[in-house]
Amino acid sequence: MLPKIRLGKRSPLGALVSTTCLSERSDHQGEGGGGVTPVPPATRPGPAAAMGKIKLHPGQKVYVHCSSCECPGVVEQHNHVDNQVSVFLPHLARHVLRKTEDVWTSPSAHLFPSPSPSTSTCPVPTPARTVSSCIDVPRRNAEEVDMDEMMAAMVLTSLSFSPLLHSPKHTDTPAALGMECPGGELSDSGSSGYWSVGHSNGSPAPSPPMTEADSGLATPSDEGLDMELEQVLFEEPVLRKRKNSMKVAYRCLWPSCGKVLTSVVGIKRHVRTLHLGSSGEHERCSRREEDFYYTEIHQREHQARPPPPAHLSFSPVAPPCAPWPGPSSPPLAMAHSDRTLPGDGALPEPAGDPGDGGPQASLLSKSAPSDSGSSLWQVRSEHSYQGAGAVFRVRSVSVGEQWHQQHSAPTRTTPASTSPPRCHWPSRRVRGEAKKCRKVYGIEHRDQWCTACRWKKACQRFID
DNA sequence: CCTGCCGGGAA
């Protein structure tokens, strides 16, 4: 059967784990699953220890006594040294630690006199045995087993660090993931997948590739160590992945702060520790508040394409001096992603280190610490008052240049997130560097100028 | 000097 084969290939634990899931889910399903379903008479329930060499693999289904009931569980970890097995009981949503001899790989006979799962007293339909105890699993040589162990150890290690990282659902309902064992293609995200498959099989996306914003929203309960680890383990690669297209930073919106950090966890920590305070219960309560005190800002690293406007997150309180004309204008202005940009459009390269400040640092956050040099990051919002001008840039003959200039004259932009007083604005508009209608069309084609240019007003067509 | 554009005035 295809899923089974696929599972076996994809799972670092091999068919041992995945067939456990499969047999549990689809008992008597075709010849693939059927091969494991009939209970051999030789199967005898007993402690794993009694089985001698039986090794409990992560993800393997076992039975333990818990609350006067023999409950099925899934092996999390088998510590051969301590002779202990960490078992997860999905329908109790509990993790228990048992001695190896207290763990059964099959349901005990008195509780499960019949192979039929319907007689089970436990809520979860229980197969009569597990694969390892009843199936003649080909013994692999020592190296392979060691590889499995190493794999499992690595997987479990990473899981134990921060299961929250991989899917928020795991936080709340591990049981569901552990035992529901969704069918068909998805079955490897069931019990076996929960433990290992997603992370160690080299799958391109163990968890959906989250943007920092996503992760910020999706893992609101992250804190402390988890956040650190998230940053170390996952965020850094994400940032690196983005490097070729866009860098994202987060700006603290706290009044008179303006700290910009490159990681969502960093900014959250900053907000929490510096502004919200981090004392115990309050931390819990205010955790989500952190989201309101930072904003995501984007900076193009290379001129591959402009940032998707949907990623721009603006502060709920827009500065009164830079009203946003409408939600569509800025995206229009930035949506011409297919343009090729002139080679001279070298942007100040943040070089991954937010510390090397750009010239705009002082304007963007006067009170921010030194690393606010990353205030190269910016949220563009200034064009707002120029209204429909942005749309005209579609037919600009030098949109690339416009765009470049747009991004290279940031001193005149003010992040929508921060709300600086108007005094930050120069009384007179800084001379734009883009080619204006006059230059583009020439004075002899004055009729093609935008009206603003014709009126000697700020050009609306080629906005800086 | 050229250019962009603000401020203000005329229609």
Add this chain to the structure above:
DNA sequence: TTCCCGGCAGG
């Protein structure tokens, strides 16, 4: 409101 232009300021 539309249109125009004097004048300022940056390059």
